[in-house]
Amino acid sequence: MGDKMATEPILEEAAGVCVNAHGGAIGMPQLCAEWIPNQVFWLVVTLIVMFLILSRIALPRIGAVLAERKGTITNDLAAAEELKQKAAAAERAYNEALANARTEAAKIVAAAKADIQKDLDAATAKADAEIAAKAAQSEASIAEIRAGAMEAVQAVAKDTAKELVAALGGSADAKAVTAAVAARLKG
Amino acid sequence: MATGTEEHAAEGSGLAIHPMDQFIVKPLFGDGPVHWYTVTNVTLWMAISIVVLLGLFVLATRHRGIIPSRLQSVAELFYGFIHNMVEEVTGHEGAKFFPYVMTLFMFIFLANMLGLIPMSFTTTSHIAVTAVLAVTVFLTVTLVGLYRKGIGFLGMFWVSSAPLVLRPVLAVIEVISYFVRPLSHSIRLGGNLMAGHAVIKVFAGFAGAMGVASVVPIAAIAAIYGLETLVAAVQAYVFTILTCVYLRDAVGEAHH
Amino acid sequence: MEGELALLGKYIGAGLATIGLGGAGIGVGHIAGNFLAGALRNPSAAPSQMANLFVGIAFAEALGIFSFLVALLLMFAV
Structure with missing residues (x-):
């Protein structure tokens, strides 16, 4: 940019002083007072x-x-x-x-x-x-x-004992037989 | 910005990089001189930002929906963001400056973002524009401060927490830094935008001259473009929050 | 603008002026790094300090932008 400014002639166009002939900026556009x-x-x-x-x-x-x-x-x-x-x-x-x-x-x-x-x-x-x-x-x-x-057992036993005593030949004393059977049954 | 570049390239002068051509102010109609009233590309892009603002803040919110549409929620997002910033930084007293701060933020944000569209013109990359914005803020802060606090506003230059011997020296420094504020405020915004756009243009010039290897500068341009999008948003934010910080001096309690 | 020597001086000066951007880079990195260190120590306090982070970065960056501006002025305006 700078060398261009130095070597090329700046053409003042209708656009103003901050733009050169090619539409490029001359310097910083921010500082262009125009x-x-x-x-x-x-x-x-x-x-x-x-x-x-x-x-x-x-x-x-x-x-x-x-x-x-x-x-x-x-x-x-x-x-x-x-x-x-x-x-x-x-x-x-x-x-x-x-x-x-x-x-x-x-x-x-x-x-x-x-x-x-x-x-x-x-x-x-x-x-x-x-x-x-x-x-x-x-x-x-x-x-x-x-x-x-x-009772039935006693009666049977007395009868049996009487019959046994009679069969063995003895006469059976009813009282004695009864006592003996009773004693036996108790024992 | 494009015609100048093409004409330069047509000269065939090798590596043709003209990073500043994109900032040229041109009349939209004809080639006449640029008077103060001439309709130029500045006018065009500022008008486009007004149209975008109208679409975002008036058209999108016309239904006043309790359940917002997408664009309405974007508008509400901006509203909430700036409203919170003003309330937090400036304090409750500064809430009446909300429309003013919102105007500044939306203008800078829209101008920065529209400037990122290829072939567009970035109005905020001109020091003249940002200087007007910063001087407006400076005058607002000074006048509001003097009106509200009277002569007590000058007390912010007299640092009462410093040793008595140092106070005059500090007062001189404070006064200087106070008057440098609009300078740094404007150059920060304009310089950032100009630098980003010029760097993209320089890389574009490399791409034109490197043949097949131009994928490298093109990839770099893509990366820088992402960074510039961030810068565009952050610089709008920074300008606005600094405005709020300065306003706090005028309306809030002294923070020294 | 008087010939090659002035051009040489201009370009060398513009290159030297960009060194200032390195300072801005150091400053921004310092702020962001310290913010991150503080944020890792006390993550709950980090979101409330984002505004201060951005303001600090902006102040540091502005000085770098000044030197970039000087480079641009040397390249295009002098």
């Missing part, structure tokens, strides 16, 4: 337009939208909190009812158990008594039978 008023003027226009757009239309609108959204979110959160508390209360009531029902059921079960136990005890006692009575009756009849059997 262009500065133009840039400053359009910059000021642009800034004023932007400021008016932003401060009159855009920023209040966005601010309102954000505030509205914040309000909506806050309301929704409050509603959600309320619903949550309601749900918690309902759950508490349900748990309470459940616990009540449980204790009630336990009570009923205990009562039923006690009733059954009472019936059972009564029935057991009755059956025991019946069994005991039957056993006593049976024992009595067994004893009777035994006594009967003993």
Whole structure:
């Protein structure tokens, strides 16, 4: 760039003093004093337009939208909190009812158990008594039978002994035979 | 910016790199001289930025949706970003400067981003433009500070936390740095933009002269383009946040 | 603009002026590195300091841009 500036003749065109004949920049375009008023003027226009757009239309609108959204979110959160508390209360009531029902059921079960136990005890006692009575009756009849059997054995033994004594040639004294048999049976 | 380059290339003068041609201000219609009222490419690209602003902030938000559309949520994103910045940096007192700061940010951001479109013209790469922006900020801060705090505004030059002997020296330094603010404020923005665009143009000039090996500078251009996109956003952010920092001097409590 | 010698001086001066960009690079790297070191120590405080990070980087970078501007002025405006 620099050597071109030094060697080539700079043609002053209608475009101005900061551009050479080929449309290239002479030096730094940033320092071209000819262009500065133009840039400053359009910059000021642009800034004023932007400021008016932003401060009159855009920023209040966005601010309102954000505030509205914040309000909506806050309301929704409050509603959600309320619903949550309601749900918690309902759950508490349900748990309470459940616990009540449980204790009630336990009570009923205990009562039923006690009733059954009472019936059972009564029935057991009755059956025991019946069994005991039957056993006593049976024992009595067994004893009777035994006594009967003993008598029969004695009679048979006396008769047999008398017959044996008679067969052996002796006369049997009834009293003596009876005593002997009794002694023998006892032994 | 393109016609100049093509004509230079037509000369066949070897490595033809004209990185500054893209900053030339041209009349849109005809070849006349550039008066202050002439419609130029500056006008065109500033008008395009206004159109984009209208589309983004007026057209996209016209439904005022509680559930925002995509573009409306972008506009709300910008709103929230700048609003938070003003509130955090400037304090509650500075909130009334929000439309002003928003205007600055949106103009710089849109101009930077539009300037990244190939063949476009970057209005913020001109020191004249950024100087007007910075001087506006400087005058606003000074006038608002004097109006609000009266003579007490000058107290920010008198560093009361320093030893008494040093205070006059520090006052001189503070005054100088105060008046250098618009200079650094404007040159930071304009210089960054100009540097990035000039570097891309230099690499483009390499690509034109290197034949097959020009894939290397073209890849470099792609990388620099990504960096420049970042720079365009960050410089708009930096200009705006520095505006807020300066405004804090005028409206907020002294931070010295 | 008087001949080859002035041109030589101009280009050498522009090249020398770009050395200043190295200083800006050191400065920006210093700020970013220290920010990262601090952010790793106290990650919860990092997001609130992003604004200060960018302002610091901007201040450091502006000085580098000044030297780049001087280079450009030497190349194109002198």
